[in-house]
Amino acid sequence: xxxxxxxxxxxxxxxxxxxxxxxxxxxxxxxxxxxxxxxxxxxxxxxxxxxxxxxxxxxxxxxxxxxxxxxxxxxxxxxxxxxxxxxxxxxxxxxxxxxxxxxxxxxxxxxxxxxxxxxxxxxxxxxxxxxxxxxxxxxxxxxxxxxxxxxxxxxxxxxxxxxxx
Amino acid sequence: xxxxxxxxxxxxxxxxxxxxxxxxxxxxxxxxxxxxxxxxxxxxxxxxxxxxxxxxxxxxxxxxxxxxxxxxxxxxxxxxxxxxxxxxxxxxxxxxxxxxxxxxxxxxxxxxxxxxxxxxxxxxxxxxxxxxxxxxxxxxxxxxxxxxxxxxxxxxxxxxxxxxxxxxxxxxxxxxxxxxxxxxxxxxxxxxxxxxxxxxxxxxxxxxxxxxxxxxxxxxxxxxxxxxxxxxxxxxxxxxxxxxxxxxxxxxxxxxxxxxxxxxxxxxxxxxxxxxxxxxxxxxxxxxxxxxxxxxxxxxxxxxxxxxxxxxxxxxxxxxxxxxxxxxxxxxxxxxxxxxxxxxxxxxxxxxxxxxxxxxxxxxxxxxxxxxxxxxxxxxxxxxxxxxxxxxxxxxxxxxxxxxxxxxxxxxxxxxxxxxxxxxxxxxxxxxxxxxxxxxxxxxxxxxxxxxxxxxxxxxxxxxxxxxxxxxxxxxxxxxxxxxxxxxxxxxxxxxxxxxxxxxxxxxxxxxxxxxxxxxxxxxxxxxxxxxxxxxxxxxxxxxxxxxxxxxxxxxxxxxxxxxxxxxxxxxxxxxxxxxxxxxxxxxxxxxxxxxxxxxxxxxxxxxxxxxxxxxxxxxxxxxxxxxxxxxxxxxxxxxxxxxxxxxxxxxxxxxxxxxxxxxxxxxxxxxxxxxxxxxxxxxxxxxxxxxxxxxxxxxxxxxxxxxxxxxxxxxxxxxxxxxxxxxxxxxxxxxxxxxxxxxxxxxxxxxxxxxxxxxxxxxxxxxxxxxxxxxxxxxxxxxxxxxxxxxxxxxxxxxxxxxxxxxxxxxxxxxxxxxxxxxxxxxxx
Numbered sequence: 003x004x005x006x007x008x009x010x011x012x013x014x015x016x017x018x019x020x021x022x023x024x025x026x027x028x029x030x031x032x033x034x035x036x037x038x039x040x041x042x043x044x045x046x047x048x049x050x051x052x053x054x055x056x057x058x059x060x061x062x063x064x065x066x067x068x069x070x071x072x073x074x075x076x077x078x079x080x081x082x083x084x085x086x087x088x089x090x091x092x093x094x095x096x097x098x099x100x101x102x103x104x105x106x107x108x109x110x111x112x113x114x115x116x117x118x119x120x121x122x123x124x125x126x127x128x129x130x131x132x133x134x135x136x137x138x139x140x141x142x143x144x145x146x147x148x149x150x151x152x153x154x155x156x157x158x159x160x161x162x163x164x165x166x167x
Numbered sequence: 168x169x170x171x172x173x174x175x176x177x178x179x180x181x182x183x184x185x186x187x188x189x190x191x192x193x194x195x196x197x198x199x200x201x202x203x204x205x206x207x208x209x210x211x212x213x214x215x216x217x218x219x220x221x222x223x224x225x226x227x228x229x230x231x232x233x234x235x236x237x238x239x240x241x242x243x244x245x246x247x248x249x250x251x252x253x254x255x256x257x258x259x260x261x262x263x264x265x266x267x268x269x270x271x272x273x274x275x276x277x278x279x280x281x282x283x284x285x286x287x288x289x290x291x292x293x294x295x296x297x298x299x300x301x302x303x304x305x306x307x308x309x310x311x312x313x314x315x316x317x318x319x320x321x322x323x324x325x326x327x328x329x330x331x332x333x334x335x336x337x338x339x340x341x342x343x344x345x346x347x348x349x350x351x352x353x354x355x356x357x358x359x360x361x362x363x364x365x366x367x368x369x370x371x372x373x374x375x376x377x378x379x380x381x382x383x384x385x386x387x388x389x390x391x392x393x394x395x396x397x398x399x400x401x402x403x404x405x406x407x408x409x410x411x412x413x414x415x416x417x418x419x420x421x422x423x424x425x426x427x428x429x430x431x432x433x434x435x436x437x438x439x440x441x442x443x444x445x446x447x448x449x450x451x452x453x454x455x456x457x458x459x460x461x462x463x464x465x466x467x468x469x470x471x472x473x474x475x476x477x478x479x480x481x482x483x484x485x486x487x488x489x490x491x492x493x494x495x496x497x498x499x500x501x502x503x504x505x506x507x508x509x510x511x512x513x514x515x516x517x518x519x520x521x522x523x524x525x526x527x528x529x530x531x532x533x534x535x536x537x538x539x540x541x542x543x544x545x546x547x548x549x550x551x552x553x554x555x556x557x558x559x560x561x562x563x564x565x566x567x568x569x570x571x572x573x574x575x576x577x578x579x580x581x582x583x584x585x586x587x588x589x590x591x592x593x594x595x596x597x598x599x600x601x602x603x604x605x606x607x608x609x610x611x612x613x614x615x616x617x618x619x620x621x622x623x624x625x626x627x628x629x630x631x632x633x634x635x636x637x638x639x640x641x642x643x644x645x646x647x648x649x650x651x652x653x654x655x656x657x658x659x660x661x662x663x664x665x666x667x668x669x670x671x672x673x674x675x676x677x678x679x680x681x682x683x684x685x686x687x688x689x690x691x692x693x694x695x696x697x698x699x700x701x702x703x704x705x706x707x708x709x710x711x712x713x714x715x716x717x718x719x720x721x722x723x724x725x726x727x728x729x730x731x732x733x734x735x736x737x738x739x740x741x742x743x744x745x746x747x748x749x750x751x752x753x754x755x756x757x758x759x760x761x762x763x764x765x766x767x768x769x770x771x772x773x774x775x776x777x778x779x780x781x782x783x784x785x786x787x788x789x790x791x792x793x794x795x796x797x798x799x800x801x802x803x804x805x806x807x808x809x810x811x812x813x814x815x816x817x818x819x820x821x822x823x824x825x826x827x828x829x830x831x832x833x834x835x836x837x838x839x840x841x842x843x844x845x846x847x848x849x850x851x852x853x854x855x856x857x858x859x860x861x862x863x864x865x866x867x868x869x870x871x872x873x874x875x876x877x878x879x880x881x882x883x884x885x886x887x888x889x890x891x892x893x894x895x896x897x898x899x900x901x902x903x904x905x906x907x908x909x910x911x912x913x914x915x916x917x918x919x920x921x922x923x924x925x926x927x928x929x930x931x932x933x934x935x936x937x938x939x940x941x942x943x944x945x946x947x948x949x950x951x952x953x954x955x956x957x958x959x960x961x962x963x964x965x966x967x968x969x970x971x972x973x974x975x976x977x978x979x980x981x982x983x984x985x986x987x988x989x990x991x992x993x994x995x996x997x
Contacts, residue, residue: 025661025706032750033838036831104829138827142616155767160830162767163750 032163041103047089049107053114054085060122067129075136101137108156109137116149187227188255189797189864194222194238197264204404206930208237215930220403223795225865228252236261256796292641293650293671295683296381296716296731298322298787301374304800308858309872310920310941313410313992315372316357316365319394321856321872323785323804324379326849329916329970333357333365336849337379338733339781339810340391340712341740344691349396351570352478353388355517355543359458359484361440363414366460366482368434370408370419373399379785380714380733381685384637384652384669385570385583390689390712398464402430406932411993414440429467436460450500453489476523483516492895503956504897505613511549518542534571542592552612552894554620558597562695564589564633579643586636593695595627599702601772605743606818608882608904613892624755625702632659633692647674656709658692665690665709683731684717693741697773701755704747704771711738725791732784740777742814746837747774768830776815779847783808792862801859810847815840845908846880853877868924876916880909881952887960902954902965913949913967918942932997941988942972
C-alpha cells in the first residue's frame with residue numbers, strides 16, 4: 003500500500019471518529035442571532051418612547067398620576083409629559099442602571115403590550131395593576147396574568163428562535 | 168474482660184498450632200493420572216480430606232515419623248498404605264495400582280478424535296494496565312467483611328472510599344465511567360444499597376481482571392476502566408457454601424451432572440439487617456433497608472466442541488426511610504431540621520439473563536454467541552421540604568452478541584472480533600427533580616422564592632439501537648507482543664457513530680523484564696436520565712477519554728514488580744448546565760400542557776461542556792503463593808494520581824449579579840467561560856495499600872492490611888444563609904460554600920486491619936470462622952465535614968466528621984473506652 007493511500011485512510015478514519023450531532027452548531031447560530039439583535043441605547047430610547055406614548059394615550063386625563071408613579075419608582079424628577087424628554091431620565095436613573103439594555107427592552111415592550119391591550123376606561127385600576135408590575139417587583143406582586151406572562155417570557159424564557167432548528 | 172479472655176484463648180490455640188507442619192499426599196492411578204474426589208483419612212490425627220483435581224490433599228502432622236492412611240477408592244476398595252514423613256512441605260505420591268510408563272496429557276488440552284485442542288478464547292492477554300487477582304488472594308483481605316469483590320480496591324490505580332459502594336475512580340477517571348462484567352455480562356451495580364455485601368457471591372468469582380485504563384477494544388460502555396469478573400468454568404463434585412453474618416446469609420450449591428456433560432451453580436443471599444440492627448435506629452425514625460441477590464450458572468456440553476450456558480444474575484434493594492414530625496424526647500437527639508418530616512422509598516433491582524453457545528471446532532477457531540436481556544429498574548417516591556418526586560425508570564438492553572477468536576498463524580498471529588447488536592431500552596414515568604442552578608453547591612429544598620428545585624414531568628419510552636463491533640489483532644513474537652484494535656459504536660437517538668482505535672504492547676528485554684504500554688480512545692454513552700427526551704438533553708454526545716500509559720514489569724516465578732505511568736484526557740463530559748436550552752419542546756406537564764402545549768427555549772439541564780485530565784504513577788510489588796503451599800503472600804500497591812476537571816460553565820460575576828439581565832443576555836453569558844480548573848471530588852494524590860497474608864497451615868491463616876490515602880478535596884464552608892428557611896418553625900441554616908471548589912483537604916486516611924481465619928476440616932468439607940479487627944490503632948480518620956443545620960456557622964460548626972471505624976463500650980458508669988471495630992464471620996463449605 004502506498005503511503006499516500008495510508009495517509010488518506012488515516013485521515014478518513016479520524017474524520018469518521020468524530021461524527022458528532024450538529025445541534026451545537028445550530029445552537030451557536032441561534033445565539034449569534036440573539037447577540038446581533040441585542041439593543042443599544044438608541045434602540046432602547048425608541049422602545050421607551052413608543053411604550054410611554056402608548057401609556058399616556060391610554061391614560062388620557064390621568065397622566066399626572068402615572069408620572070408620579072414613575073417618579074416614585076425611578077426616584078426621578080420628571081415634570082413634563084413628553085416621552086421624548088423623560089425617557090432618557092428613566093433609562094439613566096439609579097434604578098434604571100440596575101437593568102441591562104435588553105432587560106429594559108423587556109419592560110418597555112411588556113408595558114406597551116399592557117397599555118395597548120387593556121380597556122383604558124378604568125385608569126385607577128390600571129395604574130394599580132401597572133404599579134405592581136414595575137421592574138424588579140413584578141416577580142412577587144404582578145397580578146395581571148398577561149403582563150406577568152410577557153415578563154416571564156422575556157426574563158425567564160427568552161426569544162424563541164425556532165426557525166433554524 | 169471477655170474480649171481479652173477470648174483473644175488470649177485464641178492466641179494460645181494459634182501458638183499451639185504453629186508447632187505442627189503440613190505435608191501433601193498425591194493420589195495417582197496406574198497411568199499416573201491424578202485421582203480426584205477420593206476420600207483420604209490420616210488415621211493418627213483422624214483428619215479426613217477429599218483429593219482435588221490434581222489428586223492432592225494436605226494434612227497437618229505434629230512431627231516426623233510413620234503414619235497410616237486410609238484411601239477409599241471410587242469402586243469401593245479401601246487402601247491402607249503407611250507413609251514416612253521426613254519434614255515439612257513434603258509431597259508423598261501414592262499409587263492406587265502398580266504404575267505404568269505412559270505420558271500424561273497436558274492440563275490445557277482435551278482429546279477430540281486424534282487431535283488435541285488447546286482451549287483458546289476468553290483469555291486476558293495484555294499486560295499493560297491490567298491487574299489480575301484470584302479469589303484466594305482477595306477473599307481473606309482484612310476489613311472487607313468477607314467480600315472478595317472489595318479486594319480490588321487495594322490494587323494500584325484504584326481510588327475508593329472506605330466502605331464505599333463500589334464506585335471506583337480508576338486512574339483518576341470519573342467514578343461512574345467504569346463497567347462491571349461477569350463473564351462478559353453486564354451488572355448494574357457491584358454492591359447493594361447498604362454496601363455491606365456485593366451482588367456477586369465470593370464462590371462465583373474465580374478471578375477478576377481490573378483494567379485501570381487502556382482496556383482492549385472488546386470492552387465498551389466505559390471510558391474509565393473495566394472490572395471483569397470471571398466465574399468458575401469447572402465443577403468437579405457436588406458442594407456448596409453457606410455464610411452467616413449479622414446482616415445477611417447466603418447459600419450456594421454447585422453440582423456436576425452425573426453424565427459429566429456439564430454442571431450448575433446456584434446461589435442466593437438475603438439480608439435481615441432491618442431486624443438485627445433495629446436497636447441502632449434513632450428515635451422517631453423509620454429505616455427499613457432490605458436486599459437480596461441470586462445467581463445461576465448452568466453449563467451443558469452439547470458435544471466435545473459445543474457448549475450451552477445459561478446465566479441469571481439478579482439483585483434487588485429496597486429502602487424505606489421516614490423521620491416522623493413529632494418532638495423528640497431528648498432535644499439533643501433531634502435529627503437535622505431539614506430531615507424532620509422527610510420520607511423516601513427506593514426500590515432498585517437488576518436482572519441479567521443470558522443464553523450462550525460456545526463452539527470450538529478446532530485449535531484455530533473459537534466462537535461464542537450470547538442472547539442477553541439486561542434490565543435495571545429504579546423507583547423513588549420521596550418528599551423533603553417543598554419538593555416531591557415520584558419516578559419509575561427502566562433501562563437496559565436486549566442484545567445478540569458474538570465474540571470470536573481466529574488463529575491465523577499459530578503462536579504468532581490471531582484475531583479477536585465480535586459484535587453486539589442491541590436495542591437500548593429507556594422508560595421513565597413520573598416526575599423528577601432538577602436543580603434550577605447546577606452551580607449551586609447546596610440547593611435548599613425548603614426555598615420557594617425562587618425555588619432551588621424544579622419538578623420536571625418525565626415520560627420516556629425509547630427503544631434505541633446501540634450497536635457495536637470490534638476487531639483486535641494479537642501479534643506475538645518472542646521479542647514483543649502487540650495488540651492493536653478498533654471499536655465501533657453506534658447510538659440511534661441522534662445517529663451518533665464513534666470509532667475508537669486502541670492498543671497495548673509489551674517488549675521482552677529479557678525473559679523476566681518487559682517494557683509495557685498502551686493507549687487509545689474510549690467513548691461512553693451518557694446516562695438515560697441525562698439524554699432523556701423529556702427531562703434531559705437528547706442532543707448529548709458520547710463522553711470521551713484518551714488514555715496513554717507506559718512502564719515496565721519484572722516478573723519472576725512468584726514475584727511481580729511493575730511501574731506504570733499514565734496520562735488521560737477527558738472530553739465532552741456531561742455537566743449540569745443552567746444555560747443550555749432547546750428552541751421548541753412539547754410540554755409534558757399533565758396540567759399545563761393544555762394551556763401551553765409548546766415550550767420555547769425550554770431548559771435541557773445537561774451539556775457536554777466538561778473536560779479534564781489525570782496523570783500519575785502506579786507501583787505494584789506482588790508475591791504469589793503457589794497452590795497448596797503455606798507461607799507468606801501479598802502485595803504493596805502505591806498510586807500517585809492527580810485528577811482535574813473543568814466544567815466550562817460561566818459563573819456570574821459580582822457585577823453581573825448586581826445587574827438584571829434578560830433571558831437572552833443570560834444565555835449569551837455561556838460564551839464567556841470564566842470557569843476554573845478544580846481537583847476532582849475523588850482526587851487522592853497518594854494511596855498506599857500493604858496486603859500481607861500468612862497461610863500458617865491448613866487450619867490457620869492470618870492477614871493484615873494497612874491503607875494510607877490522602878484526603879479527597881472539599882469545598883470550604885465559609886458561612887451560612889442566616890437561617891432564612893424554616894421547617895415547621897425550626898430554622899434551617901444552610902451552609903454557604905466558597906466560590907473556589909475543592910480546595911480544602913483533611914488529614915490523611917490511615918487504617919490497619921487484621922483478620923484471623925480458623926479452618927475446621929471435616930470429611931464433608933470445612934468450616935471457616937474468622938475474626939476481623941478494623942482500625943487497630945483506633946485512628947480518627949476524617950470522612951468530610953459535618954455541618955449542623957440546626958445552629959449557625961461558627962468556630963465549632965462545621966466539624967470534622969470521622970469515619971465509623973471503631974466502637975465505644977462502657978466499662979463503668981462513667982468511663983467509656985474505644986476498641987477496634989470487629990466482625991466475626993462464619994463460612995461453611997461442603
